[in-house]
Amino acid sequence: MAEKKTKKETAPKKKEATKATAKAAPAAQKAPAKEQKKARVGVFICHCGTNIAGSVDIEDVQEYSKSLPDVAFADNYQYMCSTPGQKKIADAIKEHNLTGIVVAACSPRLHEPTFRTATKEGGLNPFRFEMANIREQGSWVHMHDREGATDKAKDAIRIAVAKASMLEDLFPKTVPVEKAAMVVGAGVAGMQAALDLANAGIKTYLIEKNPTIGGRMSQLDKTFPTLDCSQCILTPKMVDVGRAENIELMTCAEVEDVEGYIGNFDVTIRRKARGVLTPDEAEAKGIVGGGCNGCGDCEGVCPVIKPNPFEMGMKPRKAIYIYHPQVVPLIYTIDWDSCIKCGLCVDICGDKKAIDLEMQDELVKVKVGTAILATGYDMFPIEKKDEWGYKKYENVVNSLEFERLICASGPTGGHLVRPSDGETPKKVAFLLCAGSRDNTGVGKPYCSRFCCMYSLKHAHQIIEKIPGCQPYLFYMDIRSFGKMYEEFYYRIQDEGAKFMRGRVANVLEDPVTKNLIINAEDTLLNRPINLEVDMVVLAAAVQPAEETERTRKLFGVSRSMDGWLLEAHPKLNPCGTTTAGVFLAGVCQGPKDIPDTVASAEGAASAASIPIHRGEVELEPYFAQCIEEKCAGCGMCVNLCPYQALALVEKDGRKVMEVTEAKCKGCGTCGGFCPGGAIWMQHFATPQIIAQIDAFLVGGAK
Amino acid sequence: MAEEWKPQILGIICNWCSYAGADLAGSARTQYPPDIRIVRVMCTGRVDPLFILKAFTDGADGVLVSGCHFGDCHYLEGNYKGAKRMFMVKSLLKNIGLEDKRLRMTFVSASEGAKWAKVVEDVVKTVTDLGPNPLKELAR
Numbered sequence A: 001m002a003e004k005k006t007k008k009e010t011a012p013k014k015k016e017a018t019k020a021t022a023k024a025a026p027a028a029q030k031a032p033a034k035e036q037k038k039a040r041v042g043v044f045i046c047h048c049g050t051n052i053a054g055s056v057d058i059e060d061v062q063e064y065s066k067s068l069p070d071v072a073f074a075d076n077y078q079y080m081c082s083t084p085g086q087k088k089i090a091d092a093i094k095e096h097n098l099t100g101i102v103v104a105a106c107s108p109r110l111h112e113p114t115f116r117t118a119t120k121e122g123g124l125n126p127f128r129f130e131m132a133n134i135r136e137q138g139s140w141v142h143m144h145d146r147e148g149a150t151d152k153a154k155d156a157i158r159i160a161v162a163k164a165s166m167l168e169d170l171f172p173k174t175v176p177v178e179k180a181a182m183v184v185g186a187g188v189a190g191m192q193a194a195l196d197l198a199n200a201g202i203k204t205y206l207i208e209k210n211p212t213i214g215g216r217m218s219q220l221d222k223t224f225p226t227l228d229c230s231q232c233i234l235t236p237k238m239v240d241v242g243r244a245e246n247i248e249l250m251t252c253a254e255v256e257d258v259e260g261y262i263g264n265f266d267v268t269i270r271r272k273a274r275g276v277l278t279p280d281e282a283e284a285k286g287i288v289g290g291g292c293n294g295c296g297d298c299e300g301v302c303p304v305i306k307p308n309p310f311e312m313g314m315k316p317r318k319a320i321y322i323y324h325p326q327v328v329p330l331i332y333t334i335d336w337d338s339c340i341k342c343g344l345c346v347d348i349c350g351d352k353k354a355i356d357l358e359m360q361d362e363l364v365k366v367k368v369g370t371a372i373l374a375t376g377y378d379m380f381p382i383e384k385k386d387e388w389g390y391k392k393y394e395n396v397v398n399s400l401e402f403e404r405l406i407c408a409s410g411p412t413g414g415h416l417v418r419p420s421d422g423e424t425p426k427k428v429a430f431l432l433c434a435g436s437r438d439n440t441g442v443g444k445p446y447c448s449r450f451c452c453m454y455s456l457k458h459a460h461q462i463i464e465k466i467p468g469c470q471p472y473l474f475y476m477d478i479r480s481f482g483k484m485y486e487e488f489y490y491r492i493q494d495e496g497a498k499f500m501r502g503r504v505a506n507v508l509e510d511p512v513t514k515n516l517i518i519n520a521e522d523t524l525l526n527r528p529i530n531l532e533v534d535m536v537v538l539a540a541a542v543q544p545a546e547e548t549e550r551t552r553k554l555f556g557v558s559r560s561m562d563g564w565l566l567e568a569h570p571k572l573n574p575c576g577t578t579t580a581g582v583f584l585a586g587v588c589q590g591p592k593d594i595p596d597t598v599a600s601a602e603g604a605a606s607a608a609s610i611p612i613h614r615g616e617v618e619l620e621p622y623f624a625q626c627i628e629e630k631c632a633g634c635g636m637c638v639n640l641c642p643y644q645a646l647a648l649v650e651k652d653g654r655k656v657m658e659v660t661e662a663k664c665k666g667c668g669t670c671g672g673f674c675p676g677g678a679i680w681m682q683h684f685a686t687p688q689i690i691a692q693i694d695a696f697l698v699g700g701a702k
Numbered sequence B: 001m002a003e004e005w006k007p008q009i010l011g012i013i014c015n016w017c018s019y020a021g022a023d024l025a026g027s028a029r030t031q032y033p034p035d036i037r038i039v040r041v042m043c044t045g046r047v048d049p050l051f052i053l054k055a056f057t058d059g060a061d062g063v064l065v066s067g068c069h070f071g072d073c074h075y076l077e078g079n080y081k082g083a084k085r086m087f088m089v090k091s092l093l094k095n096i097g098l099e100d101k102r103l104r105m106t107f108v109s110a111s112e113g114a115k116w117a118k119v120v121e122d123v124v125k126t127v128t129d130l131g132p133n134p135l136k137e138l139a140r
């Protein structure tokens, strides 16, 4: 600590010196530092093939770099990130006795870790490395302006050298990782991730907002292209989740608050009052042999009838209910909005004493090392595209409603009927890309990715189940990209489904028969279509589930433009996020079919288990430090810190600020405000940033 | 100077949103004017009013501070605190007779590459229209 202080004392002086000498010798950044040896910076310029060299004059930039003060060595290479490129750095450090490294190449967000390692291999502290971004923010955005791009590259290097000459040795802090994980959302993605983590020996909290796990997949009838029954393949997994010793399942639960960082997230969970005790909860209350056993007597006596959301509102449920017979856990739930507290259920439940009409929400705190978000999707409210008549005409349904209507456990026992009159339809039209690939601003611009395939499956199902029933598919393109998908498409064609390429202009209803008239254009035959059908199924777009936005903010995860959660890298880190220790599984990251969802869940589980198995993680040492001599003890920074990392303490008879490094995430909000300049933000210190600004404006070539 | 004057604009941008957005503009090869130089900070909360004043007294023609959207800051609320300070600096600039339009704060997320290009274009245009920073003479 003592050494550190001396360095800090000298640092602010450097800044003043810079200012004073700026006019005379513009780029003389370096004030005579006392014990620190004179900076010797090495600059390495990457061609990146022609990615950079195509728009930037590398030779010119290298010559210029050599002329900069503090630069002891400059070199260039085809691909700096390659093994020979990295070796150049390590070798030059030794040969030229360098104290700082600048690589002018792509974005530090891509290759900073690579070059830090190379710097370390050369025997220098890895934090003595600085990157000049001359690709993403240079050659690629000024492709046709060689002069502009070259000038910008020179400036970027000058700015980077100014910082590199002032960088100091830093040491990452290692913190232990809690041997537990959390998965938010218990659809097929969340279940798979939780099972994988649990099987890897990690205690896993699985949080689900609904009273049962299973998610969207449990609402589906069959799955394409194999046509196996969705429930049949899902329920064994649901049972496994319910049984797994390492999984602590919390249904009717929501994440309320998240604090901490990778390895040590403190998560507060709101367990909504379910109104019904599980056998375990009952036992804890001293009710022997009590708690809900799923007998359903309560449901029998409950006088309140409501639509069941699991059945898309097409089947009734009571105010005390389960979604369907296979729910996990098999525990009834009270819907407080409709319960009239008549008490009939309490009476019939009798000695089991499972029902508590006065139950309150409960807040539970858990500590986890990593977390996976698997919050899934909702259907796009397709009534917004009112030309297709959803919610206006009775016989227009969306595809999830169709799934329930064709499902043997659904409201009609698997007999597809028209909602208007209960008749079996003879002609059914499927409108694909309903609300997807829509640039009108009403729908979604993206492809929802699984609607083509499930619509093919729907067509197959009605051909199979209803002899003589004709499916018509109105499509833009059929996207059958997966394993055995194209083959499935041919099969459905052979089975007699009719395909019409063209987006439907509108759907009208015959008010007497409730039949629907479809107006479209067959763009392959170039002629208008006017078709009367009994029923219309809209393959509606999907959108992030309602609570995604709230949840992602709690975990500090970014969103893409379309609202899906943003992965750390679209190709190379699709399960990670920019928040260390938080991962994504399934559709919350973007539309996926079931195989892709499960694969992504397994990827996320594996990624989330790595820090836990390693047992410790390194935190970037961008911590704030207090320069005690300058600290006036005003305490303004203490209130600014969002992480409660700062506090005022008594030292030598006066108050000074003290940082708890483990809590500090290095945002620098305190350092940006301290009126006395008493906060040293490691790696982003005020003198370092000021030197960068100076280097840009004062030391320029112009 | 008159015929080929190009503004010197400093961009101080946060690592998590705007810097990532600027990188995305790069991967998408979205072209924009080269008259901006970037200093990366972890969060716009780090932006000390001193940095801005220093830039202007050193002769910057414009300064762009860009971070995450409100509610999206990687550090919860650094951008609120940063934005507050920018208002303060803006009124300060006005008081010393410098056009406060030379300082701009924007919010560009990691997925808004196109927006980043647009913002830079806008800032370059605004500053070009305002002409050179009158303090530049003093700095020289």
Ligand code: FES
Binding pocket: B014, B015, B016, B017, B018, B042, B043, B044, B045, B066, B067, B068, B073, B074, B075, B077, B078, B079
């Ligand atoms: S991290 Fe982007 S503004 Fe705070």
